[in-house]
Amino acid sequence: MVKTSARHKLATTTLQERKARLLSGMQLSPDLVRASYVRQYLTCGKKNCRCRRGFKHGPFFYLVQCLGTGRVRKFLLKTPAQRKQARAGIAAHLKLQRRLAELSEINTELLRRGAV
Numbered sequence: 001m002v003k004t005s006a007r008h009k010l011a012t013t014t015l016q017e018r019k020a021r022l023l024s025g026m027q028l029s030p031d032l033v034r035a036s037y038v039r040q041y042l043t044c045g046k047k048n049c050r051c052r053r054g055f056k057h058g059p060f061f062y063l064v065q066c067l068g069t070g071r072v073r074k075f076l077l078k079t080p081a082q083r084k085q086a087r088a089g090i091a092a093h094l095k096l097q098r099r100l101a102e103l104s105e106i107n108t109e110l111l112r113r114g115a116v
């Protein structure tokens, strides 16, 4: 990936070629998830439990999704299959996000130059 600061130095044809490659390689994963994968160690409510002495329970894995200002959706990923699916979905979303950001940068630069 070309750094943003260097993109304005590239030739228009180079940008257009990069744009074509980006578009042809862009796949919409049907399982993508916009969220975070969070690992947590927790304390329980028992008075004499080991977690009170620093040996917390876990790890527990959660999917955390921001739904807007102050609104978060969070749930425990109970099975290894759920965790694997969540990680893959989050990775697919991040990959698409990066490609969209690069496409937008290229289009912005092409627009600035008056090119297509």
Ligand SMILES: [Zn+2]
Binding pocket: 043, 044, 045, 046, 049, 050, 051, 052, 057
């Ligand atoms: Zn405990």
